[in-house]
Amino acid sequence: MEQNVFSIFLCILLPFLAAKLLLQSRSSKKFPPSPPSLPFIGHLHHLKKPLHRTFLNLSQRYGPIMSLRLGSRPVVIVSSLSAAEEQTPCLQLHDHPHLRRIGAIEIFSSHRLNIFSELRKDEINRLLWKLSRNAAGDFSTVEVRSLFVDLTFNVLMRMIAGKRYYGEDAPDVEEARQFREMIRELTKYASTSYPGDFLPILRWIDYQRYWKRLVRLGEKADKFLQCLVDESRTRKSSFGSTNSMIDHLLSLQESEPECYSDQMIKGLILTYASI
Incomplete structure (x- = not known):
């Protein structure tokens, strides 16, 4: 009985450990600052209505350029005019x-x-x-x-x-x-x-x-x-x-x-x- 419980516990724990390792490997790359995230859902738990106030509060803590992970989707939030102007060449590169x-x-x-x-x-x-x-x-x-x-x-x-x-x-x-x-x-x-x-x-x-x-x-x-x-x-x-x-x-x-x-x-x- 104890062995079965231990096996179930490992099955639940291993995906979280794998996600944690994946996040650590990604954190070695040079991403903009970001708030703490959770396994699988990333920063989705930070998003609350109204969204513009949420982004304002986050930008005041993490700067005008910050990175979020919405589930499996990495995104970059640019929340100031000067920062957006600095990113203009990148935006033009991917424009149509x-x-x-x-x-x-x-x-x-x-x-x-x-x-x-x-x-x-x-x-x-x-x-x-x-x-x-x-x-x-x-x-x-x-x-x-x-x-x-x-x-x-x-x-x-x-x-x-x-x-x-x-x-x-x-x-x-x-x-x-x-x-x-x-x-x-x-x-x-x-x-x-x-x-x-x-x-x-x-x-x-x-x-x-x-x-x-x-x-x-x-x-x-x-x-x-x-x-x-x-x-x-x-x-x-x-x-x-x-x-x-x-x-x-x-x-x-x-x-x-x-x-x-x-x-x-x-x-x-x-x-x-x-x-």
């Missing part, structure tokens, strides 16, 4: 200037935004008309937040794909429903943290079936966005460009196919539609 140029010049330049000024005016007029219609009989309560969400997404998607997906007058009801459901799911997963990102064992056992749901959502989003790109390509070849973001990127694809692949275009759509 091509993607930045696409966003700043090809999509959100002053010229491109001015082209869509009439589009924005039209969506605002639609909103005002809806408000005036609802209040035509008498005073009425209006939930403004949902109306502004509809306005924002309709402006974005008309700029991106030339389509409206929100409101009662969305042209394709089923496609609009699919788009709204996709954005709702993407927003849900983007605003939550997945424990498996920090503790790999949870990813291996697919904790709460998160990974399977995420893969299924990714496949659905990719299929939907590819349909938008293919539809724009077909319309562009048959009826000419509508000057939407997708049409503009497809025109650039003709001259630089290696830079403006369908995958790149879909990524940009998803990025700006989820803002």
Whole structure:
């Protein structure tokens, strides 16, 4: 009986000893200062809401540049302007200037935004008309937040794909429903943290079936966005460009196919539609 208890104790103790040795081997490397950590979870126990106050308190104790280990993920926290400026060469080394140029010049330049000024005016007029219609009989309560969400997404998607997906007058009801459901799911997963990102064992056992749901959502989003790109390509070849973001990127694809692949275009759509 005592031998069995001793064996169980060793099985529990050995992983902690292995983790301790691993941490000691890592500590020999030149990392920025960091607070005390625990085996497996690292510094996750230090993270308490609100996070900005937690990081402020830690930086006051360990300096403007500190290292944390969130489970199995090593991170570096830079919490001052001067320190961030010192790290600028490193940040630029790992930046993607091509993607930045696409966003700043090809999509959100002053010229491109001015082209869509009439589009924005039209969506605002639609909103005002809806408000005036609802209040035509008498005073009425209006939930403004949902109306502004509809306005924002309709402006974005008309700029991106030339389509409206929100409101009662969305042209394709089923496609609009699919788009709204996709954005709702993407927003849900983007605003939550997945424990498996920090503790790999949870990813291996697919904790709460998160990974399977995420893969299924990714496949659905990719299929939907590819349909938008293919539809724009077909319309562009048959009826000419509508000057939407997708049409503009497809025109650039003709001259630089290696830079403006369908995958790149879909990524940009998803990025700006989820803002």
